[in-house]
Amino acid sequence: MYLLQLCKQADAACIRLRDPADEEALHDFRVAIRRSRTWLRAYHLYLPIDKALRKRLRNLARRTNAARDAEVAITGLQGFACEMTVAQRVGLDWLLARFEAVRQQAYADILHHVPRAWPPVARDLRHHLRQMTEEATPAFTQVAFELTASAEAELAQNLTAIGSLQDMASIHQARITAKRLRYLLEPFRGDVHGVNEAVKRLAALQDAMGELHDGHVLLQKLAAAVEEAAMLRARRMLEQTLADPAGAPHAVRRGHAKQTGLLALARLVALQQQQRFTEAQSRYMGRHARPFLEDVEPAIARLAG
Numbered sequence: 279m280y281l282l283q284l285c286k287q288a289d290a291a292c293i294r295l296r297d298p299a300d301e302e303a304l305h306d307f308r309v310a311i312r313r314s315r316t317w318l319r320a321y322h323l324y325l326p327i328d329k330a331l332r333k334r335l336r337n338l339a340r341r342t343n344a345a346r347d348a349e350v351a352i353t354g355l356q357g358f359a360c361e362m363t364v365a366q367r368v369g370l371d372w373l374l375a376r377f378e379a380v381r382q383q384a385y386a387d388i389l390h391h392v393p394r395a396w397p398p399v400a401r402d403l404r405h406h407l408r409q410m411t412e413e414a415t416p417a418f419t420q421v422a423f424e425l426t427a428s429a430e431a432e433l434a435q436n437l438t439a440i441g442s443l444q445d446m447a448s449i450h451q452a453r454i455t456a457k458r459l460r461y462l463l464e465p466f467r468g469d470v471h472g473v474n475e476a477v478k479r480l481a482a483l484q485d486a487m488g489e490l491h492d493g494h495v496l497l498q499k500l501a502a503a504v505e506e507a508a509m510l511r512a513r514r515m516l517e518q519t520l521a522d523p524a525g526a527p528h529a530v531r532r533g534h535a536k537q538t539g540l541l542a543l544a545r546l547v548a549l550q551q552q553q554r555f556t557e558a559q560s561r562y563m564g565r566h567a568r569p570f571l572e573d574v575e576p577a578i579a580r581l582a583g
Contacts (some may be wrong), residue, residue, distance in 0.1 A: 280465045281325075281407055283486020285400050292396045295389060304345060304388070311339045314403075316461040320425050327406050334399050341391055345384035348494050351377045351499065358546045362539065373503055422462065422583035429459040431576055434563045437567035439483050443555045444545060452562075453487035456480050463577065472577035481572060486558040493551040500544045507536045 291307035294300045297442035315335060318327055355374055362370060440443065460480040467474045511534065562570050 279407055280498065281317055284310050284317075285407075288314070288396065289405060292393055293395060297451065299516060303492040304342060304385075307392070307450060308339070308342050308346060311342075312457075313461050314466075315339065316458050321421070324421065325407070327403070331399070331402055331406065334395075335403070338381040338392065338395055338399060341395075342388060343379055345388055345494070348377045348381035349497055351382065354492065354496060354547075355543070358543060359467070361546055362542060365535050366539040366542045368543075369537065370543055372507070372536050373500075373540065373543070376503070389562065408493065419581050422466070423578065426459060426462050426512075426578045426581060429455060430464060430574065433459055433566055434571055437563050438468065440559070443551060444492075446491070447485055449494075451492050453484055454549055455490055456484045459574075460484060463555060464549060465583065466577075470580050473581060476574045476577040479570070479577075483562050483570070486554070486562065489554055490551065491552065493547060497547055497551070500540060501548065502539060504540045504544065507540055511537065524565060 288307055288310035291303050291310060294303035296309065297303065312497060315332075318325055318332060318335075352374060355370060355377070359367060433452060433455040436448055436455050439448040440452065457480075459475055463473050463477050463480070467477060560566060
């Protein structure tokens with residue numbers, strides 16, 4: 279069973295988490311868990327896993343979110359360094375240090391919790407799945423066809439609904455639906471003609487929507503960072519004034535550079551967002567959604583046969 283294979287992949291990745299040099303371990307563990315949760319949700323009528331076990335799996339996945347988000351932010355921010363002046367990098371370096379602190383704390387939490395929590399979850403999940411394989415179920419490919427066709431129709435609605443960069447709810451939902459459709463198709467790559475290419479196209483769409491979503495989240499974090507930097511600068515100026523009431527008021531230079539750098543960074547992220555949206559729109563959104571999905575539909579149709 280495909281889900282048992284995913285459990286095995288998660289087992290291997292969970293062991294690798296303890297190796298600080300293995301930069302792909304967390305990603306591989308998260309992917310295995312995401313695929314498992316997608317399948318359990320999609321096939322819930324035929325895989326009636328109890329709610330308590332589903333909740334344990336969900337909580338385990340959420341434990342890894344903070345580390346992933348910090349890593350994505352760090353990687354994205356580092357790409358802007360060459361476009362900033364030395365003075366502006368004061369803000370960039372300050373923000374990178376904050377994200378790195380979050381990443382290290384998140385990894386410490388993962389190493390403390392996940393290697394202990396996953397084995398009992400995996401054991402219980404395997405027990406349920408092995409029991410279900412002994413029960414009669416409808417034809418797998420017919421059920422898969424119905425689920426993928428439904429996901430494809432939902433994805434068409436999501437993509438058609440996107441009209442501008444402000445439609446982040448639709449962009450986010452399109453990413454989730456594309457990921458679900460891709461995960462549902464992946465087990466058929468070696469057996470059904472056209473599925474491999476469809477999965478690649480959906481992965482490209484998912485990446486494009488994911489970049490837009492990550493950029494949106496980064497801009498929100500930048501807005502919070504600008505506010506915090508301004509507050510810290512104002513507090514230092516107040517402290518200087520109280521320490522020397524008779525002296526002439528003066529600005530905190532480093533605090534000003536930090537704010538200037540953060541604002542320059544926000545501008546660069548916003549410009550990148552607009553460029554990415556324009557490119558994604560010309561490939562996947564609005565009136566371009568139908569031509570894109572027409573290359574995916576034949577693979578889905580073949581599942582019915």
